[in-house]
Amino acid sequence: MKNFFVSKSRRLRSTPYTSRIEKQGVTAYTSYNHMLLPAGFENSLEDSYYHLKKYVQVWDVAAQRQVEITGRDSAKLVQLMTCRDLTESKDGRCYYCPIIDDQGGLINDPIVLRHNEKKWWLSIADSDVILFAKGLAIGYDFDVKITEPKVDIMAVQGPKSFALMEKIFGKTITELKFFGFDYFDFRGIKHLIARSGWSKQRGYEIYVENTESGLELYDYLFKTGKDFNVKPGCPNLIERIESALLSYGNDFDKNDNPLECGLEKYTNLESDVDFLGKQNLLKIKSQGIKKKLMGVFIDANEINVFKSIDIKNRDNKKIGELRSGVYSPHFQKVIGIAMMVKPFWDVSQFIKIQINGNFFAGKVCKLPFI
């Protein structure tokens, strides 16, 4: 597999932490919300996977930008954009919310932070949700203010994250519930910290608004973290696929709807709330979906998924497409996330797939893998 360099420019924005991770051995980037997101360090993907599952890592995930929506109609606008019923939402809580258009197609899947009834942050995946929100607000003449505030998240992930964060912020931070957030003091500066993050190894996300203090904190996390074997890291492909943490743009996109992507739990069609695409999703639900996101096991020991790869059955009929995949050292085979066509999405459905010119067999399975 040939590698290619990333061409840097102001358009692919650096983060406050970029110069630090470049000293710490970052080797690869992806771009995410017009920003650099680290995608690999000098240690291997597998080493980083084992390390993440046992110790603690600090990630530069500033590319997870915030769309701030404030003002009188802010709650109305946020609800309009998501199929998740936010009527009972509470201040100081995070909510995973699919954002859909009027057809029900997925536009993004942010974590929505409710500061209060009139201040919301959408902590977004890779698409310009701010433009969708602005377009809607202008068209509906909503009384809102929509901005991208200077917030640069660092994530502290892994089982030892609790001990590390406790050492810095005190016992109370360990009492923060999953998807709760609050403000915590570091050397006199308040930082918004949430019990969240893009791994299932548990941890925190620090929403840094005061850059200078954030950089001090970044350095201090590594200094204090030595006792816990802290390392720099980034979202890990093996860990996130095993855990089925879906990736917008990889596993699903605007041509898919939440019912096809296993997001029924966040699609409150029976509720009274008004959101875009509701009528269309009701229609789709009554007719039944025609494709479905599933897991797949493939009896291979290597794969690189750069674009959708056809999945076929014994008769060489295309029955789905692989959208993400990686070799899992845990399962000792390739695991992946695939959009399967009706009626070929049943668990144990035989599949085959071409990798580097050879066919490999596999089967459909449930998500998550672990």
Next chain:
Amino acid sequence: MKNFFVSKSRRLRSTPYTSRIEKQGVTAYTSYNHMLLPAGFENSLEDSYYHLKKYVQVWDVAAQRQVEITGRDSAKLVQLMTCRDLTESKDGRCYYCPIIDDQGGLINDPIVLRHNEKKWWLSIADSDVILFAKGLAIGYDFDVKITEPKVDIMAVQGPKSFALMEKIFGKTITELKFFGFDYFDFRGIKHLIARSGWSKQRGYEIYVENTESGLELYDYLFKTGKDFNVKPGCPNLIERIESALLSYGNDFDKNDNPLECGLEKYTNLESDVDFLGKQNLLKIKSQGIKKKLMGVFIDANEINVFKSIDIKNRDNKKIGELRSGVYSPHFQKVIGIAMMVKPFWDVSQFIKIQINGNFFAGKVCKLPFI
């Protein structure tokens, strides 16, 4: 300068030409509209610059995606989004159109192709204009259909592009006026071709809708182009800065308005048409702008601009920021595009800038350089 690899995934979409350019020696990518845009080949930036100015290159610029707007209210929606008066626009013509929000901030600067009164393509720079258009259309309840059609542009750029294109499409293609477009036949398949492209060395952009035919054409351009010393290429940093072809996200962004960016020509505030941000721009115009995009010469022989670099005067006061820059072999010094603060934007204003720890002197100049 350390280089970093690009981490490929389905989210950074490949183009139909990706496998071809990877055989042809592409070395670097940037991401653009969630897609891979080639950013360098095995020959040096300078070699490619000289080649582009003398011969002909074929570029994979499929990342310049189309937002297709059709339907009864399509002209109204397109006009609402741009400060350029499109009242007199004609079918079969391209128009450079700043897209702005209700505050007058720049969202994109596409080439707008008017197919007819009810069908428009916005050939976009790097931001999700489709989400802005959808939000507006939903909010205003416009009768439009908004899609991203499967259109993958290849550009044929350089002075020999005319001879090459004539050999393939016949004499009539050389009669196409600048920013005109029409359909031309290649082996029985019609391709939309425009006299346009992101260089001032002249050429064409082929809007490929039939991928299979487009790939045949791609190969044929190289086969036939041998006589004209054709090479694969990509937008060239030296050429585009010398020509002052502005780059959205690099030279200007949502925090800038068209009046600050030298786009007065495309900002028809005196017209009768209704567009977003008009009142705000009128106010800004009456008060006078506070910053302005200008050229700068710097007496240095090397620079890498990955983020804004402070520009100072003799008193070490910040008077602007450099947003793009490159060593120009033509001027034998660094040239750049900078946002200068009032009143320091006059031509010949002394500036200094820090590169790799050392200060270099320079001066403000007009755009374009050539």
